[in-house]
Amino acid sequence: MIAFFASVFVVLSLLAIGGALLPASSACPRSRWESFALAFLVGSAAVVTLGSAVLAFGMPFVVVASLLLALSVFGILQTLRRGVALPMSSGAAAQAKTGFAPSLAALIFALGLGSVLASMALPINEFDPILHFAYKGKILAELGTPLDEALTGLVDENGELRRFGRIVTHPNYPLGIPILEALVAVLGRGWHERWIQLPLAFWAMCLPAAVFFGLRPISRRAARAGALVAAATPILYQRNFTENGWADFANAGLGNEFTLGAGADLPVAALLTGACALVLHGRRIHEARLQLLGGLCLAGAVMMKNEGLALFGCFVLAILLSGAALPLGKHKRAALGSLGALGVGISAILPWLMLRGKLPAIDENYAEHFTLERIKHFLGGGAELVERSPKALVGQADELLANPPARMDDLPGYFTGEFLDWRSWGLLWLLLLIALPWRPRELRDADRRWLAMLALGGVVLYFLILLVTPWYLPLLREKGIPERLLLHLLGPICILIGWRLGGSDQEDSETRDAAPRS
Amino acid sequence: MDEARPTAWKRALLGIHSAAAVLPLLCLATFLLRSASVGFTADRSLYPRIENEAENMAPYLLQTWRQPRGKIIAVCGLGDAAPTAESQSIRLLQMLAEQGVVLRVISQHAGIESLLPLATQFPASLDEAARGAQALLIFDENGRYAALDFLSLASKMDGQLVFDLTGQADGMAADAAGLQLLAYGAPLGPPWLDPDLLAYAEHLRKRVPAEDGILLIMAVRPGTISGRARWFLHLNNLIFPRRMYLQDSFGASGTSVQFRQWVLDMGARGGEFPGKGQQRWEPEPRELSRVTQVGPVRTLNPEERAAVATLGVQWVSFFSLNADFRLQDWETMTVEQALEGPQTP
Numbered sequence A: 001m002i003a004f005f006a007s008v009f010v011v012l013s014l015l016a017i018g019g020a021l022l023p024a025s026s027a028c029p030r031s032r033w034e035s036f037a038l039a040f041l042v043g044s045a046a047v048v049t050l051g052s053a054v055l056a057f058g059m060p061f062v063v064v065a066s067l068l069l070a071l072s073v074f075g076i077l078q079t080l081r082r083g084v085a086l087p088m089s090s091g092a093a094a095q096a097k098t099g100f101a102p103s104l105a106a107l108i109f110a111l112g113l114g115s116v117l118a119s120m121a122l123p124i125n126e127f128d129p130i131l132h133f134a135y136k137g138k139i140l141a142e143l144g145t146p147l148d149e150a151l152t153g154l155v156d157e158n159g160e161l162r163r164f165g166r167i168v169t170h171p172n173y174p175l176g177i178p179i180l181e182a183l184v185a186v187l188g189r190g191w192h193e194r195w196i197q198l199p200l201a202f203w204a205m206c207l208p209a210a211v212f213f214g215l216r217p218i219s220r221r222a223a224r225a226g227a228l229v230a231a232a233t234p235i236l237y238q239r240n241f242t243e244n245g246w247a248d249f250a251n252a253g254l255g256n257e258f259t260l261g262a263g264a265d266l267p268v269a270a271l272l273t274g275a276c277a278l279v280l281h282g283r284r285i286h287e288a289r290l291q292l293l294g295g296l297c298l299a300g301a302v303m304m305k306n307e308g309l310a311l312f313g314c315f316v317l318a319i320l321l322s323g324a325a326l327p328l329g330k331h332k333r334a335a336l337g338s339l340g341a342l343g344v345g346i347s348a349i350l351p352w353l354m355l356r357g358k359l360p361a362i363d364e365n366y367a368e369h370f371t372l373e374r375i376k377h378f379l380g381g382g383a384e385l386v387e388r389s390p391k392a393l394v395g396q397a398d399e400l401l402a403n404p405p406a407r408m409d410d411l412p413g414y415f416t417g418e419f420l421d422w423r424s425w426g427l428l429w430l431l432l433l434i435a436l437p438w439r440p441r442e443l444r445d446a447d448r449r450w451l452a453m454l455a456l457g458g459v460v461l462y463f464l465i466l467l468v469t470p471w472y473l474p475l476l477r478e479k480g481i482p483e484r485l486l487l488h489l490l491g492p493i494c495i496l497i498g499w500r501l502g503g504s505d506q507e508d509s510e511t512r513d514a515a516p517r518s
Numbered sequence B: 001m002d003e004a005r006p007t008a009w010k011r012a013l014l015g016i017h018s019a020a021a022v023l024p025l026l027c028l029a030t031f032l033l034r035s036a037s038v039g040f041t042a043d044r045s046l047y048p049r050i051e052n053e054a055e056n057m058a059p060y061l062l063q064t065w066r067q068p069r070g071k072i073i074a075v076c077g078l079g080d081a082a083p084t085a086e087s088q089s090i091r092l093l094q095m096l097a098e099q100g101v102v103l104r105v106i107s108q109h110a111g112i113e114s115l116l117p118l119a120t121q122f123p124a125s126l127d128e129a130a131r132g133a134q135a136l137l138i139f140d141e142n143g144r145y146a147a148l149d150f151l152s153l154a155s156k157m158d159g160q161l162v163f164d165l166t167g168q169a170d171g172m173a174a175d176a177a178g179l180q181l182l183a184y185g186a187p188l189g190p191p192w193l194d195p196d197l198l199a200y201a202e203h204l205r206k207r208v209p210a211e212d213g214i215l216l217i218m219a220v221r222p223g224t225i226s227g228r229a230r231w232f233l234h235l236n237n238l239i240f241p242r243r244m245y246l247q248d249s250f251g252a253s254g255t256s257v258q259f260r261q262w263v264l265d266m267g268a269r270g271g272e273f274p275g276k277g278q279q280r281w282e283p284e285p286r287e288l289s290r291v292t293q294v295g296p297v298r299t300l301n302p303e304e305r306a307a308v309a310t311l312g313v314q315w316v317s318f319f320s321l322n323a324d325f326r327l328q329d330w331e332t333m334t335v336e337q338a339l340e341g342p343q344t345p
Helices: A004-023 A034-057 A061-085 A091-095 A102-120 A127-143 A176-187 A195-200 A203-215 A218-231 A265-285 A288-302 A307-321 A329-357 A372-379 A397-402 A407-419 A430-436 A446-468 A473-478 A483-501 A505-517 B008-019 B022-037 B055-061 B088-098 B125-131 B151-154 B171-176 B195-207 B231-238 B256-265 B301-309 B335-340
Strands: A164-166 B073-075 B101-108 B135-138 B162-165 B182-183 B214-220 B243-247 B314-319 B331-334
Touching: A004 A061, A004 A176, A004 A195, A034 A061, A034 A091, A034 A195, A034 A203, A034 A265, A034 A329, A061 A176, A091 A288, A102 A203, A102 A218, A102 B022, A127 A176, A127 B231, A195 A288, A203 A218, A203 A265, A203 A483, A218 A483, A265 A288, A265 A307, A265 A329, A265 A446, A265 A483, A288 A307, A288 A329, A288 A473, A288 B022, A307 A329, A307 A446, A307 A483, A329 B231, A372 A407, A372 A446, A407 A446, A407 A473, A430 A483, A430 B008, A446 A483, A483 B008, B055 B088, B073 B125, B088 B101, B101 B125, B125 B151, B151 B171, B171 B182, B171 B195, B182 B256, B195 B231, B195 B331, B214 B301, B231 B243, B243 B301, B301 B335, B314 B335
Parallel strands: B073 B101, B073 B135, B135 B162, B162 B182, B214 B243, B214 B314
Antiparallel strands: A164 B243, B314 B331
């Protein structure tokens, strides 16, 4: 029972910390649904980045737990003080409404609640969440540091592989999820396979709300459309459902096709969505604080999975190359805020990068593989570089060595197969195609540019990563790649789609102004 | 704020996409109902049973004996549905009979005589079928043979094999009776829910103090590259914070492809097996398993002896790499016992 209360306390703490960091609802109108989601995302990002920094500087995990306690008390006091000092006006309350039709509100509510309940329905029950994340959570909770032999013991002090070493999968995976799990374990005085998941149960519920908040300054219509598209996209919960007909009902929620649970892809997607939403909203209303919190969410995404780092780079490039960070003219404040967001993000991930450098890697050092030479080799239809992995496929080794498959024969098919897979994506990719800023007037909007560059850049990035991956591509396909990676981009894609389907208030007023003249 | 309605084509696209929400709604509802049916615990019964083809299984069953001719198998049930000539059970029994295996079938299905080989025996009771048999073969029949009294059956049998095609036989009970359970209905559910694994982890948690270390030693050349055979990953997690060490743990802990390479390096397909030249032996009594003569213990090579000293471990766990977790494949003893090796009478 104490584990249950500890998990509830951790969730409330994340909400309190996030709520304190966000501007008051009276100053930045939003619904309770959005407030919950943003507070949860910002609070989670703050705790995992701060927690990683504490561990990187050699302090024990109990300091992280103590900080959570202190910050949550601060958060609660701050929220109470703000509620007294800044009560919401009736105008702001009216603005805060989402305006959803009751049926759509019920649909989104059912999906959100269902996702939370389904995340908690079973104790941790998947290979990756158990061994890649929960095991590290146990190390943090029990041993207090990631620099224990339990995590570093694949290699000796010189970095050489040990002849007899410790057993651990992917030791240099980020510590975001283990930190959240370990907090429940430390405060609950024990490891409980169900309740340590509670802080990981809200990502799917928060993502559509974050999309709504991001699009709010564009128009509420756009916000509703974007949030609805996000909530209705099946891969947010499970992929390929009904692909095998009725048999899939017997496997519903089981196996790695289930997105919910204690895995890492959904947190990356939710936190990237939070980052996009906060930066976009902050840029549109010239609220630098929101943008800085967007940078924090971006850093939070890095703390959840290695791919978060690649997306971080993509985000930075999108902001810089789109010109959104050029501090010129009337957009100067928005641009400075964006630069600040990037600064916060970079500062927040530095401690983790420092710590990561001390942890052994099992082939995750993509920098070694992500070379122009390798990309050119595979793009040109070059053969699989069968240095090691396919040799191990017993019974096939000789054939594969003699006639190794070219990655360009398979990889484009993997991606197009996903773009057409309505069971996982609905019409999402078609909608994205329509939503891209094709018209010159749309292209002049820096926000549409950076969002489109992030969405498309993310797809290209994942294509290139899979092109040079050191792992055997057909096996990755079996494990749900690339769709599990493409899921990370759901937020920015839904924002673009909502913007297109709902339109902006500015566009409408321009249309209305033009109508009498024509 | 403007609330004008979007154009018809936009509404149509949004509507079609939103209709996709029916899939997650169905999935979530189904999952929640099924989870409720097992009390919201991760349970193997949530997972469908894998039914292997009779043609694939027969050679494996027959390989367990050097000479299958004349061996007696007591067959417990023929499956839930009334069998036909195409049923897995009937086809498998035909193949076994073709190799001279004697079949004693216990079943309540009517009209099965015409489907089975002529020489098939139909004893009146399971006890009678088991008497003098070398093996039990469980197809089950509507739960009738789901909870066999292995202790009683073992006392009547000549052999110690149990072929389980249901994936549900109680491995702990079979082992306690000194019987070797070979699961052909597995995998039923993911490896971390395997009841024998969980029982062995619980046993280790009780026996090995939390601050101690264990060196894992593979006793025989690995016979499988199945990723499911990585039981050490799950044991390591289940008995944390006890320290577990393994030879070349980098490959063993890696991706499934790296694990396959590790298996090859560890002696499969001509790799240098660390147990080469070492002597197999068996403590008496065994630590937990009651199955004798098939234990995984061997003497340690010089490198392993040195590792015991440098790693500061207190325990050695011997194991055989197998896609199914069986108690008989694992034996944990103190370092002193492992270093001392076989006791000469």
